[in-house]
Amino acid sequence: MRAEDDMHLTAHEYTIALPAWIDDELADVPDVIPDLEDRMRLVHRLADRNWREGNGGPFAALVAESGTGRIVSVGVNVVLATGVSSGHAEVTALGLAQRAVGGWDLGAADQPDHELVVNWRPCVQCYGATLWSGVRTLVVAGSGPELERITTFDEGPMREDWAARFEARGIRVVDGILRNEALEVFQTYRDAVDAGGVDVYNARRG
Amino acid sequence: MRAEDDMHLTAHEYTIALPAWIDDELADVPDVIPDLEDRMRLVHRLADRNWREGNGGPFAALVAESGTGRIVSVGVNVVLATGVSSGHAEVTALGLAQRAVGGWDLGAADQPDHELVVNWRPCVQCYGATLWSGVRTLVVAGSGPELERITTFDEGPMREDWAARFEARGIRVVDGILRNEALEVFQTYRDAVDAGGVDVYNARRG
Numbered sequence: 377m378r379a380e381d382d383m384h385l386t387a388h389e390y391t392i393a394l395p396a397w398i399d400d401e402l403a404d405v406p407d408v409i410p411d412l413e414d415r416m417r418l419v420h421r422l423a424d425r426n427w428r429e430g431n432g433g434p435f436a437a438l439v440a441e442s443g444t445g446r447i448v449s450v451g452v453n454v455v456l457a458t459g460v461s462s463g464h465a466e467v468t469a470l471g472l473a474q475r476a477v478g479g480w481d482l483g484a485a486d487q488p489d490h491e492l493v494v495n496w497r498p499c500v501q502c503y504g505a506t507l508w509s510g511v512r513t514l515v516v517a518g519s520g521p522e523l524e525r526i527t528t529f530d531e532g533p534m535r536e537d538w539a540a541r542f543e544a545r546g547i548r549v550v551d552g553i554l555r556n557e558a559l560e561v562f563q564t565y566r567d568a569v570d571a572g573g574v575d576v577y578n579a580r581r582g
Numbered sequence: 583m584r585a586e587d588d589m590h591l592t593a594h595e596y597t598i599a600l601p602a603w604i605d606d607e608l609a610d611v612p613d614v615i616p617d618l619e620d621r622m623r624l625v626h627r628l629a630d631r632n633w634r635e636g637n638g639g640p641f642a643a644l645v646a647e648s649g650t651g652r653i654v655s656v657g658v659n660v661v662l663a664t665g666v667s668s669g670h671a672e673v674t675a676l677g678l679a680q681r682a683v684g685g686w687d688l689g690a691a692d693q694p695d696h697e698l699v700v701n702w703r704p705c706v707q708c709y710g711a712t713l714w715s716g717v718r719t720l721v722v723a724g725s726g727p728e729l730e731r732i733t734t735f736d737e738g739p740m741r742e743d744w745a746a747r748f749e750a751r752g753i754r755v756v757d758g759i760l761r762n763e764a765l766e767v768f769q770t771y772r773d774a775v776d777a778g779g780v781d782v783y784n785a786r787r788g
Contacts, residue, residue, distance in 0.1 A: 383608045383653055385600070387681035393595035402589045447589055460677045461686040461714045462668070471666045475593035480667040501710025504738050508667045508707060532710050533747040541739040 392454060392463050392471055395431050398422075402450070410445040415493050416517060416554045418450075423465070423495045424561045426452040427574065433529060434565040435495060437465040439473035439482070442489040442513055449473040466494055466502035470509040483510030483546075491515055495558045496523045497551075500532030507545060514542060515550040517558035526562040528569075598660060598669050598677055601637050604628075608656070616651040621699050622723060622760045624656075629671070629701045630767045632658040633780065639735060640771040643671040643700040645679035645688070648719055654696065655679035672700055672708035676715040689716030697721055701764045702729045703757075706738030713751060720748060721756040723764035732768040734775075 401422065409415045415438060422436035432453030439448045451469025455461055470492065474480050482490040489512040497519035498506055506514055519539075524531055535541065539549045568574045607628060615621045621644060628642035638659030645654045657675025661667055676698065680686050688696040695718040703725035704712055712720055725745070730737055741747065745755045774780045 381612050381614065383611045383613045385604070385608070385655065385678075385682075387655060387678040388604070389597050389599035390677045390681045391595050391597045394591070398591070398594070402591070405589045406587050407589045408587065449591065449593060455686050459684065459686045460680050461716065462673050462677060462711045463686075467668050471596045471668060472591075472593040474666050475596045476591075478665065480661050480665045480669075499710055499714075501707055501714060504705055504707025504710060505668045507736075507738050508705075510667065530713075530751075532713050533741050533744070535739050535741055538739070545736075 390458070390460055392458055392460065392468055394450070394468070394472070395426075395429060395452065395454065395457055397425065397429055398450065398452070401425055405447075408444060408446045409440070412445075412493075412515065412550075413554055415440055415445060415447075416495070416515065417557070418447075419493050419495050420517070420554060420557050420561055422450060422452055423558075424564065426465075427565050427568075430574075431457045432463070434527065434561050435465040437469040437492060437494040439469050439511065440491055440493060442491045444488070448476050448490065462501065464499065464502050464505075466492060466498050467505050470505055470511070474509070481510040483512060489513070493553075495561065497531070497534075497538070499529075500534050503534060503538060506547070507542070511547065513548045513550060515553055517553055518555040519551050522559055523562060526559065526566050528566075596664070596666055598664055598666065598674055600656070600674070600678070601632075601635060601658065601660065601663055603631065603635055604656065604658070607631055611653075614650060614652045615646070618651075618699075618721065618756075619760055621646055621651060621653075622701070622721065623763070624653075625699050625701050626723070626760060626763050626767055628656060628658055629764075630770065632671075633771050633774070636662065636780075638662045638669070640733065640767050641671040641701060643675040643698060645675050645717065646697055646699060648695040648697045650694070654682050668707060670705065670708050672698060672704050673711050676711055676717070680715070687716040689718060695719070699759075701767065703737070703740075703744075705735075706740050709740060709744060713748070713753070717753065719754045719756060721759055723759055724761040725757050728765055729768060732765065732772050734772075
């Protein structure tokens with residue numbers, strides 16, 4: 377017999393889900409996007425819509441097969457929508473890609489090479505999430521302090537040699553794909569925040 | 583009309599769920615555990631059972647209200663069970679705690695102070711996940727290289743000043759709670775791996 381004060385966990389599971397508008401946004405997007413810039417263009421489009429929909433920050437990601445450009449998954453920041461602070465675009469895209477391929481290791485021997493495409497250098501959490509995911513390439517639009525300066529989001533204490541540490545683990549880093557377009561998304565978001573009316577969230581600050 | 587080659591996402595969501603044995607393991611555990619060492623003792627117990635159940639690595643965590651010791655959530659490494667590489671014990675416990683309290687910020691103004699209790703210093707991913715979760719305290723059994731040496735798990739490129747960066751963001755770090763007991767769990771796991779018969783996984787290595 378259980379005592380009154382025995383533990384009754386309120387939550388046994390949580391779900392990270394794409395917002396409903398994703399299918400609408402992807403309706404005219406082909407399964408295979410051979411050009412890397414075009415893949416980043418899709419990421420920017422999703423990032424821009426994401427904050428407008430009140431789903432979270434202006435961040436998006438996708439996982440593709442590097443060789444063909446076949447899109448395996450997309451992700452957006454769903455922190456506000458799911459109420460789970462780890463639900464960044466990269467974590468979402470990587471988890472969905474792993475669900476799609478049926479296992480936790482996107483770099484398994486029977487897998488084609490996978491890449492993660494993101495609209496800026498990942499925060500410290502997603503840096504680690506990328507390391508453990510099995511992707512062989514990280515593609516970012518940019519990696520400088522502009523993201524934090526424009527959006528005011530805290531990206532956490534990253535190591536200066538973050539890219540070298542990726543490379544040391546066999547993950548190639550491609551930087552500077554449609555960089556200006558990324559900054560335009562961030563600036564548009566920031567302008568909207570300054571004008572009021574955007575449901576802003578942010579994590580703990582220093 | 584959709585073209586044949588338009589995108590059809592295979593996965594729209596994924597779920598991070600506690601294993602079925604958790605309720606059994608917690609059957610005799612009270613909702614409130616006032617003593618911090620007793621809270622860590624529970625974490626060690628869950629970590630030890632987790633690898634034996636084939637669920638993932640020998641890692642567990644819980645979120646508690648610091649003031650009372652009321653347990654809000656528990657988490658174990660569910661990478662193997664869920665097929666999602668970000669499903670570490672800390673990410674699981676933090677996500678479930680946020681589900682339990684109904685929001686992404688465990689440090690929100692209307693919340694009591696929350697702590698994350700883990701059986702070793704988090705990896706770089708969970709370092710970030712802890713930063714963004716809103717917990718005010720991180721309690722670890724230890725933080726040295728022993729974990730990587732004994733278990734062979736890669737914890738990623740952490741900054742040397744990781745603890746100071748936590749403190750700078752208002753997160754207190756308590757280290758060394760039931761340290762030897764943590765090492766015993768790791769060593770027992772390692773011995774079982776060396777003896778064969780444990781379904782070992784590991785992420786990309788340097």
